[in-house]
Amino acid sequence: NAGVTQTPKFRILKIGQSMTLQCTQDMNHNYMYWYRQDPGMGLKLIYYSVGAGITDKGEVPNGYNVSRSTTEDFPLRLELAAPSQTSVYFCASSYLGRSYEQYFGPGTRLTVT
Amino acid sequence: AQTVTQSQPEMSVQEAETVTLSCTYDTSESDYYLFWYKQPPSRQMILVIRQEAYKQQNATENRFSVNFQKAAKSFSLKISDSQLGDAAMYFCAYRSPGGSQGNLIFGKGTKLSVKP
Numbered sequence: 001n002a003g004v005t006q007t008p009k010f011r012i013l014k015i016g017q018s019m020t021l022q023c024t025q026d027m028n029h030n031y032m033y034w035y036r037q038d039p040g041m042g043l044k045l046i047y048y049s050v051g052a053g054i055t056d057k058g059e060v061p062n063g064y065n066v067s068r069s070t071t072e073d074f075p076l077r078l079e080l081a082a083p084s085q086t087s088v089y090f091c092a093s094s095y096l097g098r099s100y101e102q103y104f105g106p107g108t109r110l111t112v113t
Numbered sequence: 114a115q116t117v118t119q120s121q122p123e124m125s126v127q128e129a130e131t132v133t134l135s136c137t138y139d140t141s142e143s144d145y146y147l148f149w150y151k152q153p154p155s156r157q158m159i160l161v162i163r164q165e166a167y168k169q170q171n172a173t174e175n176r177f178s179v180n181f182q183k184a185a186k187s188f189s190l191k192i193s194d195s196q197l198g199d200a201a202m203y204f205c206a207y208r209s210p211g212g213s214q215g216n217l218i219f220g221k222g223t224k225l226s227v228k229p
Contacts, residue, residue: 042221048215109156
């Protein structure tokens with residue numbers, strides 16, 4: 001059971017480039033989330049999804065896009081990368097249950113120069 | 114909007130001793146969930162303990178326990194018999210019940226060092 005997997009683990013982008021961060025979960029969770037973690041800070045929500053075909057913005061969505069065509073996958077797209085997007089990105093998933101525990105992927109460290 | 118505050122950026126504890134990490138939160142909701150996550154240098158977010166607001170009994174998980182004071186909106190984490198492997202960033206997080214969003218709201222974290 002792999003849980004939540006993210007690729008790549010590290011990436012360096014030049015300003016203006018685009019990329020997709022991949023996230024896959026094998027727990028059949030309906031909820032999925034993308035967070036970013038800036039140095040010395042907690043995680044902030046970028047986008048979330050409550051099921052395939054349903055996505056919505058979180059606290060810091062500008063500069064990002066998401067899609068959810070399947071239950072398992074929730075990719076995060078960065079268009080026109082900017083230095084302000086240098087951060088560590090975490091994908092998480094949970095199911096609609098009483099405990100609402102979220103399971104996190106290992107994170108992607110992204111540097112934009 | 115809900116907020117989570119961790120007032121201790123860094124803490125230090127001697128191995129085998131006990132340490133308490135503080136967390137306060139602000140909410141107008143009566144039912145919610147609170148969590149402590151551990152983030153070691155590997156970056157992996159690991160759930161340490163959770164507390165349901167409707168439960169009066171404080172949650173415990175082996176050496177980890179919480180002091181949940183609902184009226185004071187306080188949720189501290191106590192680590193007993195500290196071990197070198199406990200050294201990490203610790204994040205307090207809040208989650209609203211039900212609803213369509215369900216994300217966690219995090220504090221800024223407390224960096225815990227364990228001295229041998």
